[in-house]
Amino acid sequence: MNDEPVRLLHGSGQGLQLLLNQVVLPSLHIHEKDGPLEDAALLTGLTGTLAFTTDSFVVNPLRFNGGDIGKLAACGTINDLAMMGAKPHALSVSLIIEEGLLFSDLKSFLNSLRQECETAGAAIVCGDTKVVDAGKGDGLYINTSGIGRVSTPYNLSAAHARPGDCVIVSGPIGQHGIAILAARQQLGFSSTVVSDCAALDKLALTLLEAVPETRVLRDATRGGCAAVLNEIADASNVTITLDQAAIPVQPGVAAACDYLGLDPLQVANEGRFVAVVPEASAGKALGALKRHPLGKDSALIGQVELRERFGLLIQTEIGGKRIVEMPSGLLLPRIC
């Protein structure tokens, strides 16, 4: 039935049973021996502080260079947990399937999702499946929620940046947004840029174990680094000044941004975070990040200063200073 499309009849009754038993549950490695499907999962043995988050994924197209909607849906929620210093424990997976999506495609997206969860050690414990009429969805929407355990109480918050602190980015920026634009094939350019889509739980813990005094950790998704750094500056009432020359950008991303008139700082990432650490810990933080494959190109990109009129500034390649705005409008819709 791989080349067959999901139909409306798969949204309830026997059709739904078929869809769940032949596609959804096997792809997620949920077996009969795990017991019957109940109305809610019971999570036992969780004590102390828990992190809880949710995210919906509407990326278009469903596949792109470096990932697909399944990988994105797992990584997005894992990363949100990791940014609060939590180790992912359990995820829910809700699917809204548009009539016409091929079973084979659904399987492959769910496989990607499961693999990321397995690697992160998070169990998929509950979920939901709906089918909507053709034309009423866009292939597939996925919502995931996640619970994580916070074993060490790191004191992380967007409001904790202090003047003198250093700003670090975990790798080259803007790859996910450009990979999506290239995958849409509407823009008259092809590109070899690979999305940075990745689970950051291990990289985040590597940093936090080495530098427990880390003040802020945020993944730079929609709106890119410009959005998160503006948020941090406002929440902490500081001004962050970036150094243009220090910001890692792959040549393919730089070229695409030039062509499209985009600022890489405003382009989405799905596997990059920014961290704010005390100045004295910056070297230790970079050392720890660079030892991990996902952090090998991490870089110190800016400094936190006393609040001026604007929250985020950049020192340009000719030594001028300018504002870096929070992106506005529909720069790149449907990116995640």
Add this chain to the structure above:
Amino acid sequence: MDRRPQFKDPALAKALLTKIGMLAKDLPEVRIMEVCGTHTMEIGRLGLRQRLPDNIRLLSGPGCPVCVTPGEVIDSAVSYAQMPNHVLATFGDMIRVPGSGQSLEQVKANGAAIAIVASPLQLIKMAEERPETTIVFAAVGFETTIPAVARTIEIAAEKKLPNLKMLVAHRLLPPALSALCGDADTHISGFLLPGHVSAIIGEEVYRTIDELNVPGAITGFEALDILGGILSVLEMLINQTALIINMYPRVVRPEGNPHARALIHKFFTPIDAAWRGIGIIPQSGLALRDEFKAFDAPVLTQGSSTLPKGCSCGKVLKGLITPSGCSLFGSACTPQTPIGPCMVSSEGSCAAYYRYERINR
């Protein structure tokens, strides 16, 4: 090949800035105007104004095609978008520009059919796939954009596509330069001439503009290009010459692109045209030639080109004031609540100031 680093080299940029500083000491106030929105944005992005001596002022001229588009064209685009069985296709730049009533973005939210395209050539496929729908393209832009529109019409004519129409609001640069130089109030010392437009029209055409008697440097878009353009204008001012110098020969050939110009000429003929905030400039617009009128989507409304109260777009576009000199700038008029197109077009001078330069108060 990635050529970026050599045109962004910080050490070379510093050397050029030092040289500009030395030359500026021997000059009175110098007012250099750029007439290309890409220059406007790059100057803002670089934070260049803070790095120049106080007596070297950069002014943003009418270089943003959306910004000079009269209100009635925007209103017509909005009307076409709301007609049954019509799709209004446009570059993304136009979408948030306020007309006399609603913007395209506002009517899109209410169900009007609007397609954002990156190239007019995409219209061919749209028209072929939807024969029952009339595709109207908001054909806005200077000489850089016009050849692609002309080529689109050429293909549509070959394929006999009856459902592709052009709302023609193209504008030509040389007549605008002529008008700016002829305006006694502008006091322009020299021009950074637009690299992309010049790639089409070439160098020689500038030398035929009688009113253009100040230095002009055809300039590219990287940091070193722009610094080189400024330096070239300053050198000419010191030497008391007023030449047109091509500082962008890696893209602009002396003769420009004759093939592209022939394509423009095949389909369009020059007409007197209104520029938003500036007024009618003789022979500065284009109309489809009679034999291609079948592709014309005419302007539907007339007389909506008066500016909203307090909007100083005209003065900004002529370099008489900087955007922050407009009483609405940053208060009533922001990218979220635009009053004039200069605030929302991605190449508008008010947008550039708002986005990058409010730091320079």
